[in-house]
Amino acid sequence: MLILGLESSCDETAAALVTGDRRVLAHRLLGQEAAHAPFGGVVPEIAARAHVEALEPLVRAALDESGVTLAQVDAIAATAGPGLIGGVMVGLVTGKALAHAAGKPLIAVNHLEGHALSPRLSDPDLTFPYLLLLVSGGHCQLLLVEGVGRYRRLATTIDDAAGEAFDKTAKLLGLGFPGGPAVERAAAAGNAGAVPLPRPLKGSAEPHFSFAGLKAAVARVAGQHPPEDIAASFQQAVVDCLVDRTAQALTRAGEVTALVVAGGVAANRAVRTAIEALAAAHGLRCVAPPLWLCTDNAAMIAWAGAERFAAGLTDPLDMAARARWPLDPAAEAVRGAGVKA
Ligand code: KG4
Ligand code: ZN
Numbered sequence: 001m002l003i004l005g006l007e008s009s010c011d012e013t014a015a016a017l018v019t020g021d022r023r024v025l026a027h028r029l030l031g032q033e034a035a036h037a038p039f040g041g042v043v044p045e046i047a048a049r050a051h052v053e054a055l056e057p058l059v060r061a062a063l064d065e066s067g068v069t070l071a072q073v074d075a076i077a078a079t080a081g082p083g084l085i086g087g088v089m090v091g092l093v094t095g096k097a098l099a100h101a102a103g104k105p106l107i108a109v110n111h112l113e114g115h116a117l118s119p120r121l122s123d124p125d126l127t128f129p130y131l132l133l134l135v136s137g138g139h140c141q142l143l144l145v146e147g148v149g150r151y152r153r154l155a156t157t158i159d160d161a162a163g164e165a166f167d168k169t170a171k172l173l174g175l176g177f178p179g180g181p182a183v184e185r186a187a188a189a190g191n192a193g194a195v196p197l198p199r200p201l202k203g204s205a206e207p208h209f210s211f212a213g214l215k216a217a218v219a220r221v222a223g224q225h226p227p228e229d230i231a232a233s234f235q236q237a238v239v240d241c242l243v244d245r246t247a248q249a250l251t252r253a254g255e256v257t258a259l260v261v262a263g264g265v266a267a268n269r270a271v272r273t274a275i276e277a278l279a280a281a282h283g284l285r286c287v288a289p290p291l292w293l294c295t296d297n298a299a300m301i302a303w304a305g306a307e308r309f310a311a312g313l314t315d316p317l318d319m320a321a322r323a324r325w326p327l328d329p330a331a332e333a334v335r336g337a338g339v340k341a
Pocket of ligand 2: 136
């Protein structure tokens with residue numbers, strides 16, 4: 001089985017070819033950091049235009065690199081949401097056009113499902129069910145992954161996502177964009193015990209995450225301590241919250257085969273190390289995809305497509321792009337959800 005995957009939901013344009021037996025034949029990615037850096041964040045209109053320009057050449061390059069033609073591909077998987085709607089539409093329409101032209105099935109992939117199944121691309125031994133900490137720029141959730149298309153959300157953020165907190169902290173400290181890696185670099189030179197910062201919802205009986213109060217606290221102390229100390233203290237506060245909330249979810253998750261961390265923030269060394277320690281303390285295997293598979297990419301979309309295709313799941317060509325698309329539609333809305341702090 002050979003799947004072409006397309007990703008364009010935020011600020012990375014990507015195309016990849018992945019086989020059903022987990023071989024990544026090609027993965028091409030073009031980031032847009034330089035285009036958005038002057039604005040200190042992703043500008044949706046700039047992103048959509050950049051996806052239009054980048055996607056087709058990336059598809060061509062991925063096909064050339066793997067030495068296959070569109071006719072040899074079994075299906076085309078494209079991110080259909082959630083994300084910045086202009087970019088999602090570019091990728092989905094491109095996927096539909098390629099599927100129609102080549103007479104191949106379309107698989108409309110939920111970007112979060114891409115992250116959720118990505119650890120099964122890098123780890124052939126990872127079986128369902130597993131507890132997933134999904135930490136990215138737009139999301140912070142704990143999901144019980146029971147099977148392909150079967151996700152139970154155990155927790156989500158009531159305000160900001162963890163990656164968003166990293167990005168805002170970087171901005172407040174003048175560390176530049178994108179923020180996560182910049183904060184991690186600064187933190188390496190700082191003292192994590194130097195600046196007292198809150199751990200929102202740590203120890204709370206309610207299941208969710210919250211990062212808005214931490215961000216506000218960083219805003220109050222910015223300029224009063226060396227940025228490295230604030231970065232290190234902030235990173236430690238995020239890690240403490242992630243570990244506490246994940247430990248709490250483990251008490252409700254039932255039997256799981258592994259503790260898994262994925263999404264852009266899973267590229268953070270301190271986060272990975274802390275989740276590994278938590279898994280070990282619970283006698284669980286820890287799985288974290290390689291860094292390139294944690295941040296947005298098309299290999300995870302192609303892989304989710306492969307898993308869905310194997311399960312007989314394809315989508316009609318009139319499938320609509322979706323800005324919002326929960327993985328677990330049955331999960332209750334949380335207080336503050338959708339209200340940006
Ligand atoms: O999964 P992703 O690439 O895109 C979304 O779907 O959101 O995640 C991007 C997020 C950004 O907020 C970025 O700052 C964060 O992941 N990130 C990191 C690191 N690398 C990326 N956060 C902390 N440490 C990192 N090394
Ligand atoms: Zn993502």
